[in-house]
Amino acid sequence: MNHDVIKARRLDHIRPFHVMEILSEAYRLQAQGQNIIHLEVGEPDFPTPEVITQAGIEALKAHQTRYTQALGIPPLRERIAEYYPPAYRPGIERIAVTTGSSSALQLVFACLLNPGDEVLLADPGYPCNQNFIRCYNGIPKTIPTDASAHYQLNAQSIRQHWTEKTRAVLLGTPANPTGSIIPDEEMRRIAATVRQLGGVLIVDEIYHGLVYEAKIQSALHAGDDIFIINSFSKYYGMTGRRLGWMVTPEAYQADIEKLAQNLFISPNTPAQYAALQAFSQEAQAEFEYRRTILRQRRDFLVSALGDLGFAVPCIPGGAFYVYADSSRLSDQSDELALKLLHEAMVGVAPGKDFGHYRHQAHIRFSYANSMANLQEAMERIATWLRVSPTN
Amino acid sequence: MNHDVIKARRLDHIRPFHVMEILSEAYRLQAQGQNIIHLEVGEPDFPTPEVITQAGIEALKAHQTRYTQALGIPPLRERIAEYYPPAYRPGIERIAVTTGSSSALQLVFACLLNPGDEVLLADPGYPCNQNFIRCYNGIPKTIPTDASAHYQLNAQSIRQHWTEKTRAVLLGTPANPTGSIIPDEEMRRIAATVRQLGGVLIVDEIYHGLVYEAKIQSALHAGDDIFIINSFSKYYGMTGRRLGWMVTPEAYQADIEKLAQNLFISPNTPAQYAALQAFSQEAQAEFEYRRTILRQRRDFLVSALGDLGFAVPCIPGGAFYVYADSSRLSDQSDELALKLLHEAMVGVAPGKDFGHYRHQAHIRFSYANSMANLQEAMERIATWLRVSPTN
Numbered sequence: 001m002n003h004d005v006i007k008a009r010r011l012d013h014i015r016p017f018h019v020m021e022i023l024s025e026a027y028r029l030q031a032q033g034q035n036i037i038h039l040e041v042g043e044p045d046f047p048t049p050e051v052i053t054q055a056g057i058e059a060l061k062a063h064q065t066r067y068t069q070a071l072g073i074p075p076l077r078e079r080i081a082e083y084y085p086p087a088y089r090p091g092i093e094r095i096a097v098t099t100g101s102s103s104a105l106q107l108v109f110a111c112l113l114n115p116g117d118e119v120l121l122a123d124p125g126y127p128c129n130q131n132f133i134r135c136y137n138g139i140p141k142t143i144p145t146d147a148s149a150h151y152q153l154n155a156q157s158i159r160q161h162w163t164e165k166t167r168a169v170l171l172g173t174p175a176n177p178t179g180s181i182i183p184d185e186e187m188r189r190i191a192a193t194v195r196q197l198g199g200v201l202i203v204d205e206i207y208h209g210l211v212y213e214a215k216i217q218s219a220l221h222a223g224d225d226i227f228i229i230n231s232f233s234k235y236y237g238m239t240g241r242r243l244g245w246m247v248t249p250e251a252y253q254a255d256i257e258k259l260a261q262n263l264f265i266s267p268n269t270p271a272q273y274a275a276l277q278a279f280s281q282e283a284q285a286e287f288e289y290r291r292t293i294l295r296q297r298r299d300f301l302v303s304a305l306g307d308l309g310f311a312v313p314c315i316p317g318g319a320f321y322v323y324a325d326s327s328r329l330s331d332q333s334d335e336l337a338l339k340l341l342h343e344a345m346v347g348v349a350p351g352k353d354f355g356h357y358r359h360q361a362h363i364r365f366s367y368a369n370s371m372a373n374l375q376e377a378m379e380r381i382a383t384w385l386r387v388s389p390t391n
Numbered sequence: 392m393n394h395d396v397i398k399a400r401r402l403d404h405i406r407p408f409h410v411m412e413i414l415s416e417a418y419r420l421q422a423q424g425q426n427i428i429h430l431e432v433g434e435p436d437f438p439t440p441e442v443i444t445q446a447g448i449e450a451l452k453a454h455q456t457r458y459t460q461a462l463g464i465p466p467l468r469e470r471i472a473e474y475y476p477p478a479y480r481p482g483i484e485r486i487a488v489t490t491g492s493s494s495a496l497q498l499v500f501a502c503l504l505n506p507g508d509e510v511l512l513a514d515p516g517y518p519c520n521q522n523f524i525r526c527y528n529g530i531p532k533t534i535p536t537d538a539s540a541h542y543q544l545n546a547q548s549i550r551q552h553w554t555e556k557t558r559a560v561l562l563g564t565p566a567n568p569t570g571s572i573i574p575d576e577e578m579r580r581i582a583a584t585v586r587q588l589g590g591v592l593i594v595d596e597i598y599h600g601l602v603y604e605a606k607i608q609s610a611l612h613a614g615d616d617i618f619i620i621n622s623f624s625k626y627y628g629m630t631g632r633r634l635g636w637m638v639t640p641e642a643y644q645a646d647i648e649k650l651a652q653n654l655f656i657s658p659n660t661p662a663q664y665a666a667l668q669a670f671s672q673e674a675q676a677e678f679e680y681r682r683t684i685l686r687q688r689r690d691f692l693v694s695a696l697g698d699l700g701f702a703v704p705c706i707p708g709g710a711f712y713v714y715a716d717s718s719r720l721s722d723q724s725d726e727l728a729l730k731l732l733h734e735a736m737v738g739v740a741p742g743k744d745f746g747h748y749r750h751q752a753h754i755r756f757s758y759a760n761s762m763a764n765l766q767e768a769m770e771r772i773a774t775w776l777r778v779s780p781t782n
Binding site: 020060066068106128131137241 | 395396397398399400401402405406407408411434438439444447448451452454455456457458459461490491493494497501502503504505506518519522523526527528558559589590591629630631632633642643645646648649650652653654655656657658659660661662
């Protein structure tokens with residue numbers, strides 16, 4: 001008889017999101033009548049475009065609610081393939097529609113990793129990524145990156161940290177929490193390096209399209225041996241529909257399909273029919289308009305944070321986050337985040353959600369909120385900084 | 392440099408579903424103008440009740456499409472809790488809404504299993520279950536069961552197969568592919584045995600409610616230390632919405648929540664709002680009506696299969712499958728399934744999708760199809776048996 005609690009060791013390494021604590025504390029304050037501005041959330045404030053919503057309604061009316069093929073309905077896979085330029089357009093057999101990018105990453109790591117295999121990632125980064133790897137008994141090896149490296153891995157740092165146990169590299173571009181992007185030329189160098197080292201490159205492009213100056217191509221241009229992860233959540237404004245996609249290298253197609261059959265059966269059906277409209281001219285025009293709005297917000301927020309004493313050494317090129325250095329204001333960004341919530345009524349995400357490297361010196365501000373709210377939030381913080389005895 | 396293809400060893404054990412080959416061959420024949428009767432699929436033929444569809448449409452119109460709490464919206468968790476009788480009703484904090492029962496099982500095994508840990512399962516069984524376990528580097532230990540054990544594990548067989556490495560037991564009741572159920576008394580013996588052995592009991596109840604004679608309670612009645620898995624797919628007719636739930640033992644609540652945050656973010660939002668109506672009187676009346684229809688189909692199918700020479704030694708008590716012994720007709724049920732498709736135009740699922748134990752002696756017939764189609768299918772098989780030279 002064994003009276004120990006049965007529990008996987010991976011749980012010791014998987015933490016709840018600190019931002020969820022901030023969020024539930026924010027809701028508690030709101031319930032008490034406080035007005036909180038939410039800059040902690042990673043969800044677009046724009047609603048799903050009407051044309052997509054309407055297509056979802058039509059799908060329900062037409063009873064398009066049964067299981068689909070494990071990799072998604074063929075017309076959606078076709079539209080997704082056509083999203084890529086002819087020069088490196090994948091065949092539709094390489095497209096897998098997934099339950100958000102979350103399930104795409106699960107499929108990739110279930111497909112690649114044996115116990116003890118290592119995957120390289122940038123620190124700071126999206127916190128779930130490490131945990132997908134841990135679930136399949138891989139080891140996430142995070143590499144500290146800072147403004148001097150644009151918060152990204154590059155061919156050199158990948159080569160430097162590669163070991164016999166390294167199997168793959170996961171990059172995000174534009175990245176969460178820094179908004180930093182990897183230029184095409186560097187992506188090609190990275191792809192060549194990983195290929196030479198005998199590993200697999202996985203590129204998370206869920207913020208692709210939300211880029212403000214530099215034009216970047218999909219990493220697919222750098223090779224058809226790269227796993228490309230994308231999502232209808234961010235650029236396409238469909239978070240709660242839980243729909244994403246991946247482009248699979250040919251060598252892994254059959255494996256990804258059988259894993260998808262087994263692990264997920266199929267993605268949400270009405271969401272798939274709705275997503276057909278995400279590539280319509282009407283929706284695309286709306287997304288482009290939203291991009292210009294996001295750019296204005298970013299420009300305002302970066303400048304306002306600078307005035308308040310935060311440092312933003314790299315202007316974020318994409319996504320909707322500013323990862324600001326808060327070390328001039330506090331050496332404990334998690335405490336600072338709680339103070340900003342309780343005393344300035346502004347919710348922000350503390351650095352510790354995104355890694356270990358100088359996390360207490362950083363705060364993530366999301367600009368998935370209206371310009372009026374961003375302005376009000378900056379004024380609240382300014383006022384708080386003037387009156388707060390500890391600052 | 393390593394030029395081996397990087398691939399997880401678990402893939403060697405994970406097979407695509409043979410029924411998918413049958414299905415795609417059936418579609419090919421249909422495209423050629425052949426009329427195929429589909430008795431191979433595990434999906435209710437009834438549409439989602441109108442009241443649920445309408446609630447989904449209302450949710451879309453109201454823009455209820457953002458991320459929700461990782462464990463689901465509180466009103467749905469409440470309704471689910473209320474589904475259980477007061478005598479063993481769980482608190483809503485123990486309810487997790489999931490992306491189908493598939494993601495519930497992933498959460499459970501991610502929470503429990505270290506590499507090499509064993510989980511006991513019945514053979515025959517739902518094929519994905521073994522693969523969920525393999526994904527988290529556990530070892531599925533299947534135990535051959537036959538009609539004499541009602542195709543189920545019991546307290547005795549569990550004790551007999553328990554080893555030092557066994558951590559959990561996964562049971563389905565009613566079960567796929569056999570429709571067999573575990574009586575309440577036996578479930579209590581099983582729960583007591585697993586508890587005494589220091590393991591965890593997981594009970595898949597996705598066909599709960601689809602029971603035709605015996606009244607069975609949720610396994611929750613046998614202890615609050617049991618993981619209960621359920622789904623809106625089968626009884627509730629919402630397959631393509633990908634929505635399920637689980638009841639978590641208190642000791643694992645916090646772990647399941649952080650895993651759900653990390654692995655899935657949240658379940659599909661409009662589906663959650665739609666599912667609120669699954670417990671309405673209108674929907675429940677519809678489900679009860681469907682149950683009587685399914686029972687008529689089962690009675691017809693069991694009797695007709697017997698007349699054709701199949702053996703059905705245990706009358707299936709629930710779900711919508713008959714797992715028929717085909718050994719009097721063929722010693723190769725996979726070949727028989729292909730012949731039935733090509734020569735009798737009836738799609739069925741061969742036993743090899745469900746396990747290794749006497750799988751070549753079994754065929755699964757689904758009665759999630761109209762009585763008219765079931766009758767026509769049985770006539771086609773009867774005609775084929777008369778004219779086929781090999782029979």
